[in-house]
Amino acid sequence: MNDLDLGVFIKDHRKKAGLTQLQLADLAGIGKTTVFDIEKNKETVRFNNLLAVLQVLNIKIEFKSPLTK
Amino acid sequence: MNDLDLGVFIKDHRKKAGLTQLQLADLAGIGKTTVFDIEKNKETVRFNNLLAVLQVLNIKIEFKSPLTK
DNA sequence: CATTATATACTGTTTTAACGGTAAAAATAC
DNA sequence: GTATTTTTACCGTTAAAACAGTATATAATG
Numbered sequence: 001m002n003d004l005d006l007g008v009f010i011k012d013h014r015k016k017a018g019l020t021q022l023q024l025a026d027l028a029g030i031g032k033t034t035v036f037d038i039e040k041n042k043e044t045v046r047f048n049n050l051l052a053v054l055q056v057l058n059i060k061i062e063f064k065s066p067l068t069k
Numbered sequence: 070m071n072d073l074d075l076g077v078f079i080k081d082h083r084k085k086a087g088l089t090q091l092q093l094a095d096l097a098g099i100g101k102t103t104v105f106d107i108e109k110n111k112e113t114v115r116f117n118n119l120l121a122v123l124q125v126l127n128i129k130i131e132f133k134s135p136l137t138k
Numbered sequence: 139c140a141t142t143a144t145a146t147a148c149t150g151t152t153t154t155a156a157c158g159g160t161a162a163a164a165a166t167a168c
Numbered sequence: 169g170t171a172t173t174t175t176t177a178c179c180g181t182t183a184a185a186a187c188a189g190t191a192t193a194t195a196a197t198g
Contacts, residue, residue, distance in 0.1 A: 004132065013134060020174060031157045036176070043117035044155065046185080050116055054132070062131040063075065063123070065082060089144060100187045105146070113185070115155080139198105146193070153186075164175065 007041040013057040014039075028052040076110040082126040083108075097121035 014024050021039070025032040030049045037045055038053055054061060083093050090108070094101040099118045106114055107122055123130060 006132065009132060013136070016136065021176095022174085033158080034156060037155085040176090042155095043120060044115050046113050046155070047116045047119055048112040049156085051112060057134070059132050059134045062133060063073065063078060063128050064131060065126070065128045067082070067085070090146095091144085101145095102188080103186060106185090109146090111185095115185070118186085142195100142197070144193100144195070146191100148191080149189085151187085154183100155185080156183075157181085159180095160178085162175100162177075164173100166171100166173065168169105168171070 005041065007039040010053060010057065010059070011039045013059060017057060024053065024056060027056045074110065076108045079122060079126065079128070080108045082128060086126060088125075093122065093125060096125045 014021070017024075019027070021035045022032050025035045028035070028049070030052055034045060034049050035053065038050060051061070083090070086093075088096070090104045091101050094104045097104070097118070099121055103114060103118050104122065107119060120130070
């Protein structure tokens with residue numbers, strides 16, 4: 001993927017939004033454990049749950065290939 | 070997310086790589102059903118499985134927020 | 139056309155992520 | 169310092185993704 005630490009990235013944005021893990025979980029409609037897992041870079045989480053968290057935090061996801069670049 | 074149709078995007082890249090769904094599945098180390106699901110935009114797939122497919126197809130994933138922009 | 143390859147669809151089983159509950163550790167507030 | 173909040177960690181249960189197998193539909197090839 002990237003060299004970006006997605007878990008830390010998300011945690012930072014959650015903090016800046018003034019949210020606790022539980023609040024973020026509720027807003028995203030998922031469990032607190034899943035938020036915790038995501039911030040710990042557990043990659044076996046479901047994609048839709050990750051997307052829900054990103055949406056709450058206003059983080060966009062982009063896909064780039066050498067072709068489209 | 071985006072207006073990008075990720076399933077079609079992945080399918081296109083698979084075709085350009087000259088791979089069948091089964092070949093892509095084997096290369097990514099996942100089942101053919103999951104590749105099929107991903108190309109059908111089933112968002113409940115596991116993030117790691119999606120990443121495995123993207124890696125085989127040389128597609129990078131990026132996360133952007135209004136802050137980091 | 140027929141034949142082959144590929145994609146799509148469905149099914150039953152197995153694996154495991156998701157979840158809430160709880161508890162302990164760490165951070166923050168008083 | 170203590171009290172409170174938040175985070176981290178573990179656990180048992182439940183729901184569902186992953187998977188291989190199979191079957192059918194579609195596409196490509198001779």
